[in-house]
Amino acid sequence: MTSSAPAPVAWAILGFCAVALVLRLLWLSGQVRSSERLVTYGLLLGTASGLLRERAVQDGLADLGMLSVGLTRQLSTVVMVLTFAPLCLLAISWSERWPARQAGISGLVWASAYASGIAMLVVGTHARSLELYIDRAEGWQTPVYFAFFSGWCGATGVLMTYTSIKELRAGDLRPIHRLTYLTILVVGAWALEEALSIFVSSVCAATGTGGGFVEFRFRANENNYIYLLAGGAMVAASGVVSELARRLRIDPASRAVRQLTPMWEDLIAACPEIPRPANPDIRMSSRRRVHRMTVEIRDALLVLGRYAEPVPDDMGGHGGEAVQIVRALRRKQSGAMPGQYLRLQASAPGRDVLDEARALSKITKHWNDARKCPEAIPSLDGDRAG
Structure with a gap:
């Protein structure tokens, strides 16, 4: 296939893909998560397919005597089929049983994709010998060729559709998820629509029927891919943007660490009994650090609950909770006797660590003011209010 998109647009998109790919290889190639590697493989193969679809590349390879234009066109589709392999694996990896089956399934999927590509080139020999687009060639070879493409495209669509419907029906998802x-x-x-309509078009072309639909599908195939590649590249580039934000320390985890640090330092100093690592890892990622800080703050609040008093009547919201925690901290530091447990920071949703960190960050905004607030001076006569 040869792209019919305007050359400036196509090359701008391919350039964006190349930049995103290079940055992923430089910054994310060492990621332990297999999903990141699969996204990189998909972007690499998708970009290669896009390059092979450009007329300048096809003519250039032919002029160099490396590949004929017909073979390059078919290779672009073959590489696109290979692109479906990491996308299929990415969809499969969302299953809870993926870790136990990863090695066997990965090898099978990649081997099947390469075998399909070789078979497509063999079947496409007939159209190349006639110097025809296989999309328009009559004969049994055309539907067989596109059966491989439609099979992979359809399988990817089924996996994505099934997984997304399953997760959406399960509910309890964050808005971004x-x-x-x-x-x-x-x-x-x-x-799924592409897989079905392209295969139907190949059957029509093979039997010399439905010429109008074949031409419509042919033009759509020529024009659509580069824009679909742009959408996929934007998704792949989001990982690069996240990594750049992490390196610049402006990602959500780094901001949370900065927000939690003042209260965290005061609480761990007041509660040396809470368990902490003997030798903290200074190279710990921001995500792990905010997780660790949230857990340690929570442990400290459990300890301080034995020293807590109710929130002052004239104070409410997160500012009042900050004052309540400061009062409990100062009672403990002053040597007051522990009393009946009172839960601190009661407004936290507590669904997971992310919710905990967000709720605690709202309190830390009032932390410095709470430390200076006269109401933060606790009663030290041993009597507990309430």
């Missing part, structure tokens, strides 16, 4: 699965659902539905 709900949007992600809705996007995956749309892409999966599109892949």
Whole structure:
């Protein structure tokens, strides 16, 4: 296939893909998470397919005597089929049983993709010998060729659609996760439609029927891919943007660490009995650090609950909770006797560590003011209010 998109647009998109790919290889190639590697493989193969679809590349390879234009066109589709392999594995990896089956499934999927590509080139020999686009060639070879493409495209669409519907029906998703699965659902539905319509078009071309539909599908195939690649590259580039934010320390985890630090330092100093690592890892990532800080703050609040008094009547909200924690901290530091446990920081949703960190960050905004507040001076006569 040869791209019909305007050359400036196509090359701008391919340039963006190349930059995103290089940065992923430099920054994310060492990631332990297999999903990151699969996204990189998908972007690499998708970009290669896009390059092979450009007329300048096809003519250039032919002029150098390396590949004929017909073979390069078919290679672009073969590489696109290979692109479906990491996308399939990425969808499969969302299963809870993935870790136990990863090695066996990965090898099978990649071997099947390479075998499909070789078979497509063999079947495509007939069209190349006639110097025809296989999309328009009559004969049994055309539907067989596109059966491989449609099979991979359809399998990817089924996996994406099934997974997204399953997660959306399960519910209890954060808004960003709900949007992600809705996007995956749309892409999966599109892949299913493409797989079906392209195969139907190949049958029509092979039998010399439905010429109008064949031409419509042919033009759509020529024009659509580069824009779909742009969308995929933007998704892949989001990982690069996140990594850049982490390196610049402006990512959410780094901001949370900065927000929690003043209260965290005061609490761990007041509660040396809470368990902490003997030799903290100074190279710990921001995500792990905010997780650790949240757990240690929570442990300290459990200890201080034995020294807590109710929130002052004239204070409410997160500022009042900050004052309540400071009062409990100062009672403990002053040597007051512990009393009946009173839960501190009661407004935290507590669904997971992320919710905990967000709730605590709201209190830390009032921490310095709470330390200076006259109401933060506790009663030290041993009597507990309430």
